Amino acid sequence: MTTLNDWSYLAAGIAVGSSLTWFLRKSSPTSSDLASVSSQTENLLQDNLLQQVKNTELAYYQAKEMSQFKAGFLARITHELRSPLNGLIGLHQLILNDLCEDPAEEREFVAQAYERSLKLLKMIDEILSVARTEQGTNKLEIHPIQLTQVLQEIHQLTYILAANRNYSFTVSFPEPEIYVLADYRWLRQILINLVDTTFLQMEEGSIYLSASTSATNNCVYIWLDVPSHAVICSEPIDLIEFEKKLNQENTDMSSGMKLLLNQKLLEVMEGKLEIIPSPITKEVTQDWTRLQISMPLAIPEAEHHQMEENLDEIDCIAPL
Numbered sequence: 001m002t003t004l005n006d007w008s009y010l011a012a013g014i015a016v017g018s019s020l021t022w023f024l025r026k027s028s029p030t031s032s033d034l035a036s037v038s039s040q041t042e043n044l045l046q047d048n049l050l051q052q053v054k055n056t057e058l059a060y061y062q063a064k065e066m067s068q069f070k071a072g073f074l075a076r077i078t079h080e081l082r083s084p085l086n087g088l089i090g091l092h093q094l095i096l097n098d099l100c101e102d103p104a105e106e107r108e109f110v111a112q113a114y115e116r117s118l119k120l121l122k123m124i125d126e127i128l129s130v131a132r133t134e135q136g137t138n139k140l141e142i143h144p145i146q147l148t149q150v151l152q153e154i155h156q157l158t159y160i161l162a163a164n165r166n167y168s169f170t171v172s173f174p175e176p177e178i179y180v181l182a183d184y185r186w187l188r189q190i191l192i193n194l195v196d197t198t199f200l201q202m203e204e205g206s207i208y209l210s211a212s213t214s215a216t217n218n219c220v221y222i223w224l225d226v227p228s229h230a231v232i233c234s235e236p237i238d239l240i241e242f243e244k245k246l247n248q249e250n251t252d253m254s255s256g257m258k259l260l261l262n263q264k265l266l267e268v269m270e271g272k273l274e275i276i277p278s279p280i281t282k283e284v285t286q287d288w289t290r291l292q293i294s295m296p297l298a299i300p301e302a303e304h305h306q307m308e309e310n311l312d313e314i315d316c317i318a319p320l
């Protein structure tokens with residue numbers, strides 16, 4: 001015989017079951033909800049895919065441009081050496097063919113030939129110095145360098161040149177605790193070369209030098225944002241073809257040659273030089289291109305020595 005308690009338990013079970021069924025129906029997504037979520041996910045995936053395609057195309061274009069630029073290395077060296085050599089040959093031909101009006105003019109030609117010889121020797125020494133460094137013959141003094149100190153020195157050495165040419169040169173100094181692992185002398189020279197050659201290529205505008213650490217890898221970025229028309233790699237690659245159009249009296253090393261030598265030096269220091277579009281910021285508002293230098297992030301020497309001392313103390317502790 002069914003008791004009152006049995007009916008109570010049955011009623012409670014039916015109530016719980018009904019409530020659970022209603023909750024499951026309410027919480028489960030409907031077909032329209034599933035379609036909306038699926039559409040949003042598909043749109044998000046398409047946007048991400050399009051962005052990845054754009055980034056890949058941009059990276060491919062930049063790599064292709066840089067590859068073509070590096071491919072002209074031999075042509076550039078040939079031009080760098082042929083230009084002063086042609087000047088020397090021309091001056092000596094004038095002297096040997098007795099085309100000088102008087103001994104004073106002959107002596108002047110000899111002096112010009114001597115000056116060109118010294119410049120040619122300096123260029124050869126610079127190229128050989130980089131080659132020896134790349135091969136490991138010239139040892140680099142790699143140690144932690146405070147990046148703020150380097151950028152301050154760059155600004156002091158180049159701001160007068162910018163002021164004389166009526167260019168705006170802005171430097172944003174990084175945090176003092178940021179250190180890079182590099183050879184101080186070569187890193188300073190590379191940055192000076194990039195700033196100087198940019199000024200030589202510029203017609204108008206301004207440049208912006210800054211630096212920041214990377215959140216994804218253990219490196220520091222040094223950025224030089226310059227007007228796109230002043231990018232060094234815009235220089236003709238086939239210098240032999242354009243040799244007749246170049247000023248034969250200019251015996252200084254070309255901007256393109258300096259850039260290639262700087263690239264090789266950075267690679268020896270485990271760094272990298274890239275040419276990428278400048279992001280739009282409050283400082284970068286015009287058509288600029290970014291020269292990006294990547295350098296290994298370093299620990300300050302004081303902290304490095306402290307870590308070594310701590311490790312030595314740990315090693316000295318005898319096991320229990």
